[in-house]
Amino acid sequence: MGSAVGLGNIWKFPALTGANGGAGFLLIYLLATLLVGLPVMIAELTLGRHARANPIRALRMLAPPGQPWWLVGVIGMLAAFLIMAFYSEVVAWVFVYVWKSLEGSALSSDPAVTEAAFAAMVGNPWVSLVSQWLVLLLIGGILVKGVAGGIEAVTKRLMPLLFLLLAGLCVFSLTLDEAAAGLAFLFKPDFSKVDAAVVLTAVGLAFFKMSIGMGTMMTYGSYFRSEQNIPLTAGRVMVADLAVSLLAGIAIFPAVFTFGFEPTAGPSLVFITLPAVFAQLPFGQGLMLVFFILTSIAAIGAMLSLLEVPVLVLTERLGLPRPLAIGVCVLAVAVPGAGCALSGSVLAGVRVAGLTFFDLMDFVSSNLLLPVGGILIALFAGYVWGRAAFTRAVSNGGTLRNEGLAVVVLVLLRYVSPLLIGVVMLNGLGII
């Protein structure tokens, strides 16, 4: 849950739901989560626990000799770096907003004020760059000091608080004048905006939010106890992940319509709308501070899980000492990271296929690499590893009565996920 719940829920989910027309997108995203995300998560956790190894070694061990399934792990590593490049920048924005909360700037129900505050931040190359370096140093420091476990324990304690704060914000947002318009946008499907590219984005979001398609969950699985009930765990993570996203959506969209923001604002959406809500609340400045601190903690938890896979691979495969591996990875993130940090200022004009560097990293990782990784993991678990081994592993060698469930998951892994993602990808990319 520490890995799954992060900026994907609080930042990306509202931004994409707003940009892609609301309820229609939400519905497709929910289907993708249930039909594709959940089975792939179960497959990753089960494979990881069975092999008790990093994703590359796990796939090498379980594949028949000579078949290069370990390449899935390599694609995953690439995805991890691309994700971290822009993710670290969004964490940096959250840090800047912790500072803005202390100052009390950006706290206003006037869209012009909150939009200007965000624009000033992303438009300033030094603020964008230096805050990202601070994030990377912090994450690297946490890993070198070996206190990631401690951070996870803190995250676990504070997550319910974030949940409560979001729930409170929702209740308040529902009292806003245009709450009904916000809810209608979020829950009354209108499929006029839905095309193949939108469906691909919804699938990519499902993968991104559940941290699947690149080996993170395989790594987590390798630390699981043998008695752990994997389908139950995966189901709980999915529900918690959905709940946090929906709360963020219900907190944000009534405010969007009440204060006159654009739902299509994109990456700025959370940062411009929530301060407008806080400005209406008693102790708004303090609550805004608490919100951005809790969000940064959740984001750091997710980011640690992203760095974990490449660090593990460098230490286990190349035998690098852990601090060196961490340093190499952080530097390797900082380079494309700088491209993302500067996308709002000096590199704003540099575009590939119409996308800024920031958007390109996001598109390639979420809409291409994670779904491709997901298809391959589904095919691997469904066909190569095979029915008997999968069923035995999912039901903990027969001690859990998960056999029926295993059949359902296998059908989804063998036929539904690869076909659905495959068709959606080819279509979304305009190939068919």
Ligand code: TRP
């Ligand atoms: N799921 C996290 C979020 O929602 C991001 C994340 C962490 C991730 N680890 C990942 C995404 C691995 C894809 C793959 O913020």
